[in-house]
Amino acid sequence: VNALPLIALLTxxxxxxxxxxxMKGVIAGIAPxxxxxxxxxxxxxxxxxxxxxxxxxxxHYFPPGTxxxxxxxxxxxxxxxPVSLYAGDRFFVGPDNGLFSYVLSSVSESRGPVQAVELNRxxxxxxxxxxxFAGRDLFxxxxxxxxxxxALEDLGMPIDPEGLSKSAAPPPPRFSRGRLFGxxxxxxxxxxxITNFGSRLAGRVxxxxxxxxxxxxxxxxxxxxTYAVGPEGEPFLLPDSSGHLAIAVRNASAATWLGxxxxxTRVVVAGL
Amino acid sequence: VNALPLIALLTxxxxxxxxxxxMKGVIAGIAPxxxxxxxxxxxxxxxxxxxxxxxxxxxHYFPPGTxxxxxxxxxxxxxxxPVSLYAGDRFFVGPDNGLFSYVLSSVSESRGPVQAVELNRxxxxxxxxxxxFAGRDLFxxxxxxxxxxxALEDLGMPIDPEGLSKSAAPPPPRFSRGRLFGxxxxxxxxxxxITNFGSRLAGRVxxxxxxxxxxxxxxxxxxxxTYAVGPEGEPFLLPDSSGHLAIAVRNASAATWLGxxxxxTRVVVAGL
Amino acid sequence: VNALPLIALLTxxxxxxxxxxxMKGVIAGIAPxxxxxxxxxxxxxxxxxxxxxxxxxxxHYFPPGTxxxxxxxxxxxxxxxPVSLYAGDRFFVGPDNGLFSYVLSSVSESRGPVQAVELNRxxxxxxxxxxxFAGRDLFxxxxxxxxxxxALEDLGMPIDPEGLSKSAAPPPPRFSRGRLFGxxxxxxxxxxxITNFGSRLAGRVxxxxxxxxxxxxxxxxxxxxTYAVGPEGEPFLLPDSSGHLAIAVRNASAATWLGxxxxxTRVVVAGL
Numbered sequence: 042v043n044a045l046p047l048i049a050l051l052t053x054x055x056x057x058x059x060x061x062x063x064m065k066g067v068i069a070g071i072a073p074x075x076x077x078x079x080x081x082x083x084x085x086x087x088x089x090x091x092x093x094x095x096x097x098x099x100x101h102y103f104p105p106g107t108x109x110x111x112x113x114x115x116x117x118x119x120x121x122x123p124v125s126l127y128a129g130d131r132f133f134v135g136p137d138n139g140l141f142s143y144v145l146s147s148v149s150e151s152r153g154p155v156q157a158v159e160l161n162r163x164x165x166x167x168x169x170x171x172x173x174f175a176g177r178d179l180f181x182x183x184x185x186x187x188x189x190x191x192a193l194e195d196l197g198m199p200i201d202p203e204g205l206s207k208s209a210a211p212p213p214p215r216f217s218r219g220r221l222f223g224x225x226x227x228x229x230x231x232x233x234x235i236t237n238f239g240s241r242l243a244g245r246v247x248x249x250x251x252x253x254x255x256x257x258x259x260x261x262x263x264x265x266x267t268y269a270v271g272p273e274g275e276p277f278l279l280p281d282s283s284g285h286l287a288i289a290v291r292n293a294s295a296a297t298w299l300g301x302x303x304x305x306t307r308v309v310v311a312g313l
Numbered sequence: 314v315n316a317l318p319l320i321a322l323l324t325x326x327x328x329x330x331x332x333x334x335x336m337k338g339v340i341a342g343i344a345p346x347x348x349x350x351x352x353x354x355x356x357x358x359x360x361x362x363x364x365x366x367x368x369x370x371x372x373h374y375f376p377p378g379t380x381x382x383x384x385x386x387x388x389x390x391x392x393x394x395p396v397s398l399y400a401g402d403r404f405f406v407g408p409d410n411g412l413f414s415y416v417l418s419s420v421s422e423s424r425g426p427v428q429a430v431e432l433n434r435x436x437x438x439x440x441x442x443x444x445x446f447a448g449r450d451l452f453x454x455x456x457x458x459x460x461x462x463x464a465l466e467d468l469g470m471p472i473d474p475e476g477l478s479k480s481a482a483p484p485p486p487r488f489s490r491g492r493l494f495g496x497x498x499x500x501x502x503x504x505x506x507i508t509n510f511g512s513r514l515a516g517r518v519x520x521x522x523x524x525x526x527x528x529x530x531x532x533x534x535x536x537x538x539t540y541a542v543g544p545e546g547e548p549f550l551l552p553d554s555s556g557h558l559a560i561a562v563r564n565a566s567a568a569t570w571l572g573x574x575x576x577x578t579r580v581v582v583a584g585l
Numbered sequence: 586v587n588a589l590p591l592i593a594l595l596t597x598x599x600x601x602x603x604x605x606x607x608m609k610g611v612i613a614g615i616a617p618x619x620x621x622x623x624x625x626x627x628x629x630x631x632x633x634x635x636x637x638x639x640x641x642x643x644x645h646y647f648p649p650g651t652x653x654x655x656x657x658x659x660x661x662x663x664x665x666x667p668v669s670l671y672a673g674d675r676f677f678v679g680p681d682n683g684l685f686s687y688v689l690s691s692v693s694e695s696r697g698p699v700q701a702v703e704l705n706r707x708x709x710x711x712x713x714x715x716x717x718f719a720g721r722d723l724f725x726x727x728x729x730x731x732x733x734x735x736a737l738e739d740l741g742m743p744i745d746p747e748g749l750s751k752s753a754a755p756p757p758p759r760f761s762r763g764r765l766f767g768x769x770x771x772x773x774x775x776x777x778x779i780t781n782f783g784s785r786l787a788g789r790v791x792x793x794x795x796x797x798x799x800x801x802x803x804x805x806x807x808x809x810x811t812y813a814v815g816p817e818g819e820p821f822l823l824p825d826s827s828g829h830l831a832i833a834v835r836n837a838s839a840a841t842w843l844g845x846x847x848x849x850t851r852v853v854v855a856g857l
Contacts, residue, residue: 045617045618047613047617049606049610051603051606054502055502055503056328056353056354056355056600057353057355057356057367057501057502058353058367058370058499058501058502059323059352059353059367059368059370059371060502061351062321062323062350062351062352062353062371063352063370063371063374065350066321066350066371066374066375066376066379067374069319069348069350069375069376069379070374070375070376073317073319073348073376074317076613076617077350078606078609078610078613078621079605079606080603080606080607081600081601081602081603081606082600083600083601084601086502086503087564095601095602095603096603098602098603098607099603099606099607099610102607102610102611102614102721103610103613103614104610104613104614104617107610107613115540115541115564116541117539117540117541118538118539118540118541118542119539119541119542171552171554171556172538172539172551172552173539173540173551173552173553173554174554177374177554227602229601229602230598230599230601230602230604230630231599231630266662266716267661267662267663267716267717268659268661268662268717269659269660269661269662269663270662270663279716279717280715280716280717281717282715282717282718282721284715292631292659326774327774327775328600328625328626328627329625329627329628329639329773329774330625330639330642330771330773330774331595331624331625331639331640331642331643332774333623334593334595334622334623334624334625334643335624335642335643335646337622338593338622338643338646338647338648338651339646341591341620341622341647341648341651342646342647342648345589345591345620345648346589349622358774358775359836387812387813387836388813389811389812389813390810390811390812390813390814391811391813391814443824443826443828444810444811444823444824445811445812445823445824445825445826446826449646449826
């Protein structure tokens with residue numbers, strides 16, 4: 042048992058209604074010694090892909106053993122499975138709806154085995170469970186029981202990690218006829234547009250002197266090492282803090298400048 | 314003395330200006346061992362009724378002994394009394410302006426005695442007190458002293474709990490000529506509209522096959538067990554996570570769909 | 586070493602993207618016993634002056650020894666120095682870009698020596714450092730090492746505190762030909778407009794029966810001891826919770842009422 046267990050929370054519950062606080066109250070009753078850290082509660086309502094991305098950029102900065110309590114759950118009350126995973130030396134608790142897409146992909150590339158259970162044991166739920174707030178009634182108490190020392194394999198029925206949903210990530214980047222095709226993975230608070238080109242592809246694009254990225258029919262060819270040294274009044278390419286290739290506009294929102302960009306918007310790079 | 318005291322905060326201070334953080338700094342100086350959990354700081358400015366509702370849905374999910382530090386206080390600096398209560402095995406600290414309306418009503422139905430004091434002892438204030446920020450100067454230090462082991466009866470002058478304000482809750486639902494009259498208690502982050510019909514009345518409405526709820530002159534008769542299985546493009550009734558009867562629209566805001574709904578908006582059910 | 590070190594965070598990272606949570610994850614890996622309190626993460630993007638003001642109103646309410654981790658950093662990746670200070674019995678970590686302007690001014694008036702280092706020792710960074718997210722890669726780990734017991738003088742190279750930037754504060758108030766000239770320092774969540782007239786000048790304005798403040802060509806002469814007793818439908822002067830002279834409108838935003846007010850907007854008082 043960890044003497045100072047850490048639970049990190051990520052939801053789309055917003056901050057007005059007290060729902061994250063209610064989950065923390067439930068946790069405090071089961072695992073009073075758990076430390077609680079918010080990743081975000083402002084994932085847009087039901088935006089599984091955004092939640093999956095934010096979790097991906099955050100999880101490996103937390104210490105091994107951290108329990109990630111993640112609830113973006115448009116299918117609450119339906120047949121999507123509530124699950125808990127052990128992957129990359131951390132624990133994850135939430136719905137099996139794609140929210141763990143990026144985590145599972147990155148772990149499978151590098152970090153060995155993943156263990157998974159379906160959270161089907163009512164003794165770890167808050168009684169009586171409601172049909173509409175699984176975060177409070179099911180996910181928070183299960184995460185708290187993990188923090189309090191219950192083993193993952195005792196929390197629920199073992200399931201095949203290969204069957205876990207990875208549906209929230211865009212298809213991996215691909216080359217076709219000399220061009221690189223990808224997609225926007227995330228637009229952040231500052232309006233920076235982050236692509237699904239990871240550090241290896243990002244390096245290749247940035248180091249190719251003639252490469253041009255096109256998004257929303259607009260070409261982007263300027264580049265910079267960091268935000269403050271980019272050109273004025275023009276979008277430019279740079280490596281995001283996650284290592285991914287990003288598009289920024291100095292002192293402005295690139296997402297707005299580019300005429301409206303969303304997760305999934307296509308990007309193409311020529312001249313590589 | 315609780316080894317791990319827990320203070321849960323609820324205010325209308327917003328998150329821009331650092332006011333909740335300042336209260337936590339004050340608490341850390343008096344009760345360094347206290348754990349701190351935010352319920353919300355986004356109660357609309359001075360909206361006592363909203364604060365009272367959010368507190369009501371949250372408080373009983375926190376462990377016994379929790380101290381609720383609640384500041385929605387349009388009357389700061391005037392004669393409204395600063396109070397602390399012991400009710401339902403938890404402590405509450407804040408202004409006596411209706412913020413504890415629902416808590417007091419639900420406790421009086423079920424849970425035995427309520428104890429109350431007026432926070433009139435300056436030795437527990439932060440010196441010198443300002444006229445405009447009682448959260449920092451009075452309520453936070455008093456909550457922290459409770460967490461640090463001061464007994465409620467030593468924090469202030471005993472007052473009659475019967476005299477505490479319950480003015481923020483709508484009048485209780487009533488039947489008249491075969492119809493059930495009530496009001497909207499809260500509209501949440503997702504736009505779900507929550508009525509003041511508690512679980513017993515909610516069950517009766519949902520189980521009556523011919524019942525129709527009317528709000529803003531719009532009839533609502535569809536119903537569902539949970540959000541994801543409701544009909545498309547039409548409002549429907551369901552039990553909220555608090556047990557109350559709620560109105561939702563799938564993948565949309567019911568509050569907007571119904572032409573603008575606010576706490577206090579009337580609802581009527583016929584066909585029971 | 587403090588048994589319960591406290592780190593207070595102030596940034597412009599917003600709450601959507603998980604950046605504050607990532608910093609906390611980094612801290613938890615280095616200083617698991619540190620308590621974490623958010624001051625705000627909603628400083629407007631790159632608004633150093635606003636961040637400096639919010640820090641100023643907050644810092645002295647935290648206990649001695651508190652570590653303030655402050656990141657409003659438009660110059661990330663450029664030559665602005667990353668620094669850590671010991672001032673007024675607290676520690677501060679962040680960019681040397683004016684963010685500590687008010688803290689340094691108020692400490693120099695009253696509290697003795699300031700110690701400062703440039704955070705130039707890579708062994709205290711997170712490896713490998715990125716060019717775009719110094720909060721995660723440099724400031725959070727340095728703050729965590731302070732919390733874990735590393736001495737300030739070991740964290741980096743000593744620098745002259747006199748050379749630290751104080752550029753974010755408006756010029757001090759001044760009298761000229763019988764009138765008092767100053768500026769708006771901050772507009773808060775409620776729309777209250779807070780000037781850079783501190784408690785001494787605020788007292789003098791409020792106690793002069795004929796004084797009139799002018800802002801955006803609008804005269805303000807009414808005054809009140811607190812928000813709830815101000816006149817209706819008219820701006821009035823009162824002492825803010827920070828002791829500074831403020832302008833409020835009852836149940837409304839003074840900043841809006843006065844035709845748009847920003848930090849730096851000029852104010853003039855006649856009739857003193």
